[in-house]
Amino acid sequence: MEEERKFSDICGGRLALQRRYYSPSCREFCLSCPRLSLRSLTAVTCTVWLAAYGLFTLCENSMILSAAIFITLLGLLGYLHFVKIDQETLLIIDSLGIQMTSSYASGKETTTFIEMNKVKDVVINEAIYMQKVIYYLCILLKDPVEPHEISQVVPVFQSSKPRLDCLIEVYRSCQEILAHEKATSRSP
Amino acid sequence: MVLKAFFPTCCASADSGLLVGRWVPEQSSAVVLAVVHFPFIPIQVKELLAQVQQASRVGVAVLGTWCHCQQKPEESLGRFLEGLGAVFPHDPWLQLCRERGSKFWSCKATHRQVPAAPGAASEDQVMLIFYDQRKVLLSQLHPPAALPDHQAGDASASTGGLAAIFDTVARSESLFRSDRFDEGPVRLSHWQSEGVEASILVELAKRASGPVCLLLACLLSLVSAASACRVFKLWPLSFLGSKLSTCEQLRHRLEQLTLIFSTQKATDPTELMRKANMLVSVLLDVALGLVLLSWLHRKNRLGQLADALVPVADHVAEQLQHLLQWLMGAPAGLKMNRALDQVLGRFFLYHIHLWISYIHLMSPFIERILWHVGLSACLGLTVALSILWDIIALLTFHIYCFYVYGARLYCLKVYGLSSLWRLFRGKKWNVLRQRVDSCSYDLDQLFIGTLLFTILVFLLPTTALYYLVFTLLRLLVVAVQGLIHLLVDMVNSLPLYSLGLRLCRPYRLADKPPALRPRGAHLPPPQLRLPPQALLGLPVPQAVLGGAHLPLEAERGQAGLRGPAACPASTAARPRSAPTQPGWCQLPAGQRTMRTAAPACGQALPLGSQWGVPAGLPGCSPAAPRCLGGGPPGCVPGPWCLPVAAATCAPPPGLQGPLTPVCSPSGPGPSHPNRTESLCWCLLQGWVCEGATNRP
Numbered sequence: 001m002e003e004e005r006k007f008s009d010i011c012g013g014r015l016a017l018q019r020r021y022y023s024p025s026c027r028e029f030c031l032s033c034p035r036l037s038l039r040s041l042t043a044v045t046c047t048v049w050l051a052a053y054g055l056f057t058l059c060e061n062s063m064i065l066s067a068a069i070f071i072t073l074l075g076l077l078g079y080l081h082f083v084k085i086d087q088e089t090l091l092i093i094d095s096l097g098i099q100m101t102s103s104y105a106s107g108k109e110t111t112t113f114i115e116m117n118k119v120k121d122v123v124i125n126e127a128i129y130m131q132k133v134i135y136y137l138c139i140l141l142k143d144p145v146e147p148h149e150i151s152q153v154v155p156v157f158q159s160s161k162p163r164l165d166c167l168i169e170v171y172r173s174c175q176e177i178l179a180h181e182k183a184t185s186r187s188p
Numbered sequence: 189m190v191l192k193a194f195f196p197t198c199c200a201s202a203d204s205g206l207l208v209g210r211w212v213p214e215q216s217s218a219v220v221l222a223v224v225h226f227p228f229i230p231i232q233v234k235e236l237l238a239q240v241q242q243a244s245r246v247g248v249a250v251l252g253t254w255c256h257c258q259q260k261p262e263e264s265l266g267r268f269l270e271g272l273g274a275v276f277p278h279d280p281w282l283q284l285c286r287e288r289g290s291k292f293w294s295c296k297a298t299h300r301q302v303p304a305a306p307g308a309a310s311e312d313q314v315m316l317i318f319y320d321q322r323k324v325l326l327s328q329l330h331p332p333a334a335l336p337d338h339q340a341g342d343a344s345a346s347t348g349g350l351a352a353i354f355d356t357v358a359r360s361e362s363l364f365r366s367d368r369f370d371e372g373p374v375r376l377s378h379w380q381s382e383g384v385e386a387s388i389l390v391e392l393a394k395r396a397s398g399p400v401c402l403l404l405a406c407l408l409s410l411v412s413a414a415s416a417c418r419v420f421k422l423w424p425l426s427f428l429g430s431k432l433s434t435c436e437q438l439r440h441r442l443e444q445l446t447l448i449f450s451t452q453k454a455t456d457p458t459e460l461m462r463k464a465n466m467l468v469s470v471l472l473d474v475a476l477g478l479v480l481l482s483w484l485h486r487k488n489r490l491g492q493l494a495d496a497l498v499p500v501a502d503h504v505a506e507q508l509q510h511l512l513q514w515l516m517g518a519p520a521g522l523k524m525n526r527a528l529d530q531v532l533g534r535f536f537l538y539h540i541h542l543w544i545s546y547i548h549l550m551s552p553f554i555e556r557i558l559w560h561v562g563l564s565a566c567l568g569l570t571v572a573l574s575i576l577w578d579i580i581a582l583l584t585f586h587i588y589c590f591y592v593y594g595a596r597l598y599c600l601k602v603y604g605l606s607s608l609w610r611l612f613r614g615k616k617w618n619v620l621r622q623r624v625d626s627c628s629y630d631l632d633q634l635f636i637g638t639l640l641f642t643i644l645v646f647l648l649p650t651t652a653l654y655y656l657v658f659t660l661l662r663l664l665v666v667a668v669q670g671l672i673h674l675l676v677d678m679v680n681s682l683p684l685y686s687l688g689l690r691l692c693r694p695y696r697l698a699d700k701p702p703a704l705r706p707r708g709a710h711l712p713p714p715q716l717r718l719p720p721q722a723l724l725g726l727p728v729p730q731a732v733l734g735g736a737h738l739p740l741e742a743e744r745g746q747a748g749l750r751g752p753a754a755c756p757a758s759t760a761a762r763p764r765s766a767p768t769q770p771g772w773c774q775l776p777a778g779q780r781t782m783r784t785a786a787p788a789c790g791q792a793l794p795l796g797s798q799w800g801v802p803a804g805l806p807g808c809s810p811a812a813p814r815c816l817g818g819g820p821p822g823c824v825p826g827p828w829c830l831p832v833a834a835a836t837c838a839p840p841p842g843l844q845g846p847l848t849p850v851c852s853p854s855g856p857g858p859s860h861p862n863r864t865e866s867l868c869w870c871l872l873q874g875w876v877c878e879g880a881t882n883r884p
Contacts (some may be wrong), residue, residue, distance in 0.1 A: 026192060095190050095216070095315070115349040184190075 004150060007166040009033075010134050015162055017169065025094030028179060029170050031160045032087050036080070048072050081106040085159040093172060094181045098122075098139060100156050112154070116181065118142055120150060122174040124167050135164045137171060190313045191297045192217035193282060194353055196321040199223045199254070200286075202377040206272065207251045207282060208363070210236065210356050215349065216281060218251050219356045221321075221363055222378040230275050232373040243362040249574040252282025252297075273300070282314070321379035323695045324357045325364075339468055404449040412442055431800035437574040437676065438567075444470065473679055480572055481565040490562055494555035501547045501583060505540050508586075512536050515657065524650045532654055533595075536590055543586040570676045571669040577672045584665045598655035608641035 001021040010016050018030040052068030084105040093100045097115040104110075120140040127134055136155050143151035157167075194209075194217060202223045209220040224233055237248050253269040273281045283296040295314035366372045367380050420426060444466045456458035465838045484490050516523070516533035561579075565572040581588075610616060611634070616627035629637070689696050 093191060093315075096317075117349050 005169075007162055010129075010132065010163060012160045015160055015166065016168055017162070019169070019173070024180060025177065026092065027173050028089060028091045029173070030087060030089045031162060031166075033085060033156055033160045035086070036084055041076075045072055048075075077106070080104065081108055088157050088160050089176075090156055090170065092177050093179055094184070101153075102159065114139060114141065114154065118144075119178075121179060122171065124164070124171055125153075125155075134161065135167055136161070137167045190216070190315050191280065191282075192317055193284070193295065193297075194317050194319055195220045195284070196220060196222075196379060198321055198379045198382045199377055200318070202254070202256065202381070204255045204257060205253075205377070206233070206276070207254050207284065208233075208248060209251050210247050210360075211249065211251060211278070212352055213357075215352070217353070219353050220251060221248065221357065221360050221539070222376045223254050224250075225375045225377060228374055234376050240360065242365045244359050246356055246360050248360065248363060249278055250276035251278055252284065255283070255285040256288065258288050271411050273298075284316070284825055319353075319357075321357060321384075324354060325361070326377065326693075327354075327358070327695045330754065362375075362610065364611070368686070387839050398451075401449045402452055405446070405451055408442065408446045408449060412446065415439075432574075433577045433673070433676075434571065434574040437570055440680070441568065441570070444870055461683075465683040468685045468688075469680060469682060470568070472684060473570050474566070476569035476679070477565040477567060480569060481562060484562050484565070490558055491555060494558050497554055497558075498547060498551045502544065505544050505547075505586075508540055509537060511657070512540075520651065524653070525647055528647055528650050532650070536593075537653045539586060541588065570679050573672050573676045577669055577676075580665070580669060580672075587658070587665055591658045592659040594651075594655040601648060601651050605641070605644050605648070606638050608644065611637040612641055748774050755781065 003019045003021075005017050005019075007015045007017055013034045015034070016032045018032070020028040020030070024030065037139040048071065049068055052064050056062065075114045081104060085102050086105050087101075089099075089103075089104045091101070093099075093116075095116060098119060099111060099113045101109055101111045118141050120142045122137065122139050125138050126136055127136055137157060138155040140150050140155050141152040141154060143149040157170075171187055192215065199220065199222070203225050205223045206228070207220050208222045208224055209218060211218050233250065237250070238245070239246050253272055255265070255269060257265075270285065276299070279300045280297040283294075283298070286292075287292045293316065295316055297314050363376070364378050364380050366374070366376060367378075369381070376508075420429060426864040448463055448467050448470070454463055484493075512533050515524075516529050561572075561575050564575060607617070610624065611629065614626060614629065615624050617623075618625045657773065686697065
């Protein structure tokens with residue numbers, strides 16, 4: 001069962017949340033970030049090339065221009081491969097664990113998986129981010145030595161940074177699954 | 189609770205048979221290790237399982253049936269398969285079925301016993317998870333040896349979760365010895381049935397390595413016996429041997445070669461890795477040495493070098509003479525004591541004159557010597573660099589001598605000054621109590637003492653300046669020698685084999701060395717990875733074929749914003765010795781493939797996934813630590829400690845013996861915990877510091 005809704009992130013950009021409901025114990029949430037806009041790309045390229053041309057008129061060395069082209073290309077490739085995240089996915093499977101995937105614009109994917117027995121809870125937390133106060137969803141992990149203490153806080157959806165309404169949706173579904181898991185783990 | 193069945197991908201295309209594996213009741217998961225094909229005799233299957241259980245202490249049992257046939261199974265086959273459940277009692281009984289060429293699997297798990305709670309179904313939901321057996325096995329993710337061996341069938345409380353699955357597969361090696369192509373009583377299908385990649389050369393090398401190791405071990409033992417004979421322990425040779433870095437390097441290499449070619453097999457993976465690293469470093473060394481040799485002999489570079497050596501030495505001596513002339517005048521505008529200045533200056537100039545004559549005496553032999561030295565490069569680049577180090581030490585011997593003279597003079601002066609200062613104030617050093625006591629002096633003692641004190645004070649700037657200049661020169665030489673040592677240590681201890689494994693076969697490096705394991709007996713968490721969006725919605729086998737494995741990044745580096753409550757594992761995992769770079773011994777994740785499939789039977793929810801664990805570097809070479817930094821025995825601190833800082837400061841040997849009571853320092857001795865501080869203190873006191881010549 002699939003559903004798609006539109007939300008916005010903390011800066012006002014458009015986000016799309018896709019929810020997939022595979023079974024009572026398995027759900028997936030996929031947040032798509034806005035693509036790289038042509039306007040910003042053009043602006044950056046023009047700035048770099050104008051600066052290079054300015055340097056060229058000062059130094060009369062044509063290597064500067066070729067260097068500027070290389071830098072722009074490499075910078076763009078690097079940005080697409082290492083920085084620009086297209087989609088972030090959160091997958092919860094009841095008895096296995098939680099997985100977060102980030103896929104970059106160049107196609108690279110990075111994943112983190114957390115086993116279910118390490119997960120204490122999923123909460124929405126507040127944070128001061130520059131001049132704003134934002135909400136973020138995070139996973140609390142148990143301390144291996146002290147089971148009642150929290151050893152780590154793992155935030156999710158870091159690059160897309162959705163607003164509270166989107167987070168509430170995800171939070172509710174996660175809590176349903178966690179409750180379901182606790183119920184089944186208690187009964188033999 | 190959902191029943192999880194871990195199924196190896198290699199068995200997905202195997203013929204029908206019985207599923208053999210281990211049941212982990214705490215997580216309600218069944219780890220399937222192999223498939224036993226028809227026909228079989230139940231007694232023999234049970235015998236085999238008992239053997240495996242005894243050998244590997246893993247509770248293997250028959251978990252259920254696997255059916256892979258042309259069309260839908262008929263009634264009779266179905267009843268036969270259920271009947272097998274009576275022969276091999278196991279609760280719950282798994283029944284996996286797949287039609288050839290179909291996309292759908294059917295999974296059933298039935299409980300034999302009637303459940304206590306009413307209303308609970310006797311059939312569970314089954315989640316089928318695929319894993320790549322070969323990579324899981326080769327990743328060597330073993331729990332720490334401190335864990336007690338658990339009984340067959342139990343799961344230890346500390347190996348929780350998915351780590352227990354890893355453990356099961358890794359420890360059941362004895363099950364994978366026989367195959368369905370073998371002529372045994374029981375035919376099994378597992379990862380070995382897919383065929384293992386091997387090459388004739390590797391196999392031949394393995395066969396040949398036995399006798400070759402034996403031969404080389406004999407030769408090496410002869411050589412080490414020869415080097416350990418009594419002649420070398422006598423005074424001149426032993427002194428030279430300890431000072432020359434060539435001897436040290438050769439000794440080190442001999443030790444390493446003995447270890448590599450010893451006839452004992454490596455006991456655990458870390459030792460194997462260590463041996464492999466040493467072997468690769470020796471081979472690299474020899475290769476680089478040969479490259480150097482060929483470069484030296486081309487275009488007669490050796491001759492050019494020999495020709496250039498004497499003029500360079502002359503030039504250095506000339507510069508030193510200029511320096512001394514400058515010091516004898518008014519250096520930097522300071523006014524020196526004329527008489528002392530002239531004496532010291534002429535003394536050092538005479539030494540330089542002696543040195544130049546010595547060099548000129550040696551000049552006809554230099555080319556021959558250099559040629560022989562160049563030959564030694566085929567023993568390795570490190571040997572050549574050590575010889576270069578020794579040559580620099582010999583060529584700058586006069587600088588060392590000047591430094592020693594200046595230091596001794598300065599040291600004497602400082603001791604005299606401190607003693608007379610105490611006299612000036614009416615105090616005395618009590619040798620018995622090691623403290624300063626007051627003392628009543630006679631008038632003439634006071635008079636002479638004050639006179640001498642004044643003389644020494646006014647002569648202090650001259651001596652101090654000479655001492656400063658020559659210490660700086662010596663430091664310069666030591667810095668150059670230190671760089672050479674750094675290079676040698678780097679070649680010696682770079683774990684190239686492990687680096688190569690990380691690049692080519694990362695799943696082999698999944699484990700961390702014991703020194704870096706986080707505290708507490710828990711394993712690093714394995715990771716599942718599910719495939720990209722494009723493959724979702726496709727049926728399982730297609731997803732599996734569609735390449736649902738992509739490289740995995742490290743767990744540590746990923747989540748970006750980790751909270752300030754940093755993982756306790758990482759702080760405990762930093763190696764204990766401060767000078768080492770922790771980055772040396774920790775490398776990011778390895779990778780392994782594992783695939784998961786539908787939670788509900790038949791419906792394809794292709795989740796491909798991959799294991800990844802934070803990996804360590806199991807094979808750091810335990811080369812004798814080249815600096816005094818020490819550190820955990822498994823890791824190499826060597827290349828990262830600056831040899832200069834590892835100076836050992838000793839009181840000037842000439843002042844030991846009867847003169848010690850006069851010259852022992854007042855005040856706190858060099859018991860500073862900080863090495864740099866103690867070095868400065870030694871220098872200030874005028875003690876002579878041995879540079880990087882001493883290796884512990």
